[in-house]
Amino acid sequence: MELTNRKLVTIVTEAAIEDTLVLELEQLGARGYTITDARGKGSGGKRDATWGPQANIRLEVLCDVATADAICTALRERYSDNYAMVMYVSDVDVMRPLKF
Template sequence: MNSHKRKLLTIVTEAALESTLVREIESLGAHGYTITDARGKGEHGVRNAGWEASANIRVEVVCDAETAAALAAHLREHYSRNYAMIPYLSDVEVLRPEKF
């Protein structure tokens, strides 16, 4: 089985940012993304999605290293000071590289 190295950028953040992040992810070159609801506890307290203002999402983007680096830099520059956001990168291997 031939696998191909890619990066997985995972972003856990406030649900209010979803539509903005989707536009930016696409404009910075990613081919797609997956968004799921997320709940948990961290520096900003419990985020249980009991009401819209406390809802979180997890955005996952599989892409090449250059796109992942550009997205991560963009998030750090535009969101790190004013929003609850945890972006992190992982190495992944994909079986269908043309998708990413």
């Protein structure tokens, strides 16, 4: 089995900006993404997603280093001051690297 290293960018943020973020991700070079509902508690308190404005999403993007850097830089500059947002990047090994 041959594996290739890629980056996994994970963004946990407010569901209210989902559509805007999806457009941004595509413009920044993401070839695809996965979105799931997210619940939890952090420095901003508990977000239980039972009410629309309290809903969070988790966006995940598998990509190369340059795209990961572009995504993190752009989202930090454009959204992190005004929206609840946590981002982290992990090293992952993938099969079929041309998809990412």
